[in-house]
Amino acid sequence: MSNGSFFSEPGRRGGTLAIVLVALIPACFVGWLLWSSVGAGEGRGDGQGASGAPTMSSTSSPPPPSSPSSPGSSLAPSGEPLKGRVVVLDPGHNPHNRDHPSRISRLVDIGTKKKECDTTGTATNSGYTEASFTLDVARRARALLEARGATVRFTQDGDRPYGPCVDERAQMGNKAHADAVVSIHADGAAAGERGFHVILPKSVHSGGADTSAIAAPSRHLGERLLSRFTKATGSEPADYIGDGSGLNVRGDLGGLNLSTVPKVFIECGNMRDAKDAAQLTDAKWRERAASGIAQGITDFLNE
Template sequence: MARSGNRLRLLTAVGAAVVVAAGALTAAPALEAAAHGPTAAPAATADLVDRSSSSLATSTRVNPNARPSTGGVRLAPTKRGALNGSVIVVDPGHNGVYSRAINTRLVPDGRGGRKACNTSGTSTNSGFAEHAHNWSVATRLSNLLRARGATVVLTRPNDRGVGPCVDERAAIGNRNRADLAISIHADGAAASARGFHIIRSSSMAGGASVTKESARLATITRDAFARGTGMPRSTYLGRGSAITPRADIAGLNNSRVPAVLLEAGNMRNARDAALLRSGQFQQRQAAALADAAQQFLRRR
């Protein structure tokens, strides 16, 4: 819920400042307004609140001519702390709704090829949508990072629209000269498979140094996530390491800043799904990721 008496500064990724005064709306509409231009909607909270997503996967119809969002939303720190001066991109993976026009649009994959703009992701067998999980963890993580002094850039403004495309998500981090980027996902593997893993790119647009730093970020994130959540390492990818180098993830390949992608668990596995749906577990994920970011930046 909104808290009165606070002010939230939202900046678009291209630098237009928007000051949002105190009011009674939840954060998601304010983020949407900031992402579409310099006119702000009243809002009021130092903390983001996840109010824009249904917990169930839906077949919401969208305008077939809809264009994917761009730019991201830049959020100022709410307190001073260990992350003062840092800029961190938080990417809630996938789209809030399905759009064939968006999902069949091809964008650069960072390796000279093309791939789909984006999708709405997978879901649990009971219908809890991956995009909703990703958005909830991302908003929780954003709150924690900002309370430690970081400026946070969310790649999408809410959990109702389409986009950004995967290449644009990398570009958001590049334009903001982020210190690191974390993309939040959950997998849709065979029901017998369990656990989390971290994906990193084997070769990034930022060159060998950024690729190496991303490998270090992957290790730190893996260890912090395992320690902070208790989720087991993947039984089906990473050969026990829970770290998977890949060449087909455009959001990582196109990045010029250290970046990793978290698959927080397998939504098709009953035990993982029960955890992923839990608000308490989502908060534990966010805390673990915040700790990972802080540890990574402390050692740079």
């Protein structure tokens, strides 16, 4: 090797090494600063780096894609047992019906006959209206059902001038291809008559009405509501309807006659009885009523 070799000159070798180290240290420090600024966002928990752009940690794999779930699928997350299901809630009457008497009194075809478009509903002796009650309970039930993953639709949310008419209410559930429809009401029976009941569609086939396909599943829905509403509210089945079972079959309601999807009515209590009225006007009791309705629907859809 020649005399100019790096290894043949110890004195010059040490000086050269020092120069190299002096040059490398600042470069490494700058590199470390750049790495820190780029990687700082990965531990923020919001999935964004310092620039605000989405980032993914290089030390972990991306979460697996969620599995698709169909109505009633066991793949639905345990916290969303109603994922993919459609529920229509039908708050009885409308707070504004009283302002449109001629419109709600016009007759519409319910299949078996013609009947009024709608009515104003009843009220407690203190003036708390059925329409106000049904909207409040329906909104509470909607929140519970949506928390379980259901898509919930209303026939009206106090946002219409009147109605809709009973035939249109049925059509809304049909067009939504609802898995279940519950029409929420409160009764206006004589004072002293207490309790709640569920109205089931009679099997009818007349004119535009044909409930032959929904009578059986609607009964199942009604039975689940009856059980859960009793447990949630502590109320007893009505003592003035039928045999006291809490289930009443009718073929004169357009909302049921014209439905092509499982549907029932629930009369949550008697507004004209003082004891029932005390419950119906209690916000805490209405929350329990909504819970019973939501759980009854959940049980039915998870059968």
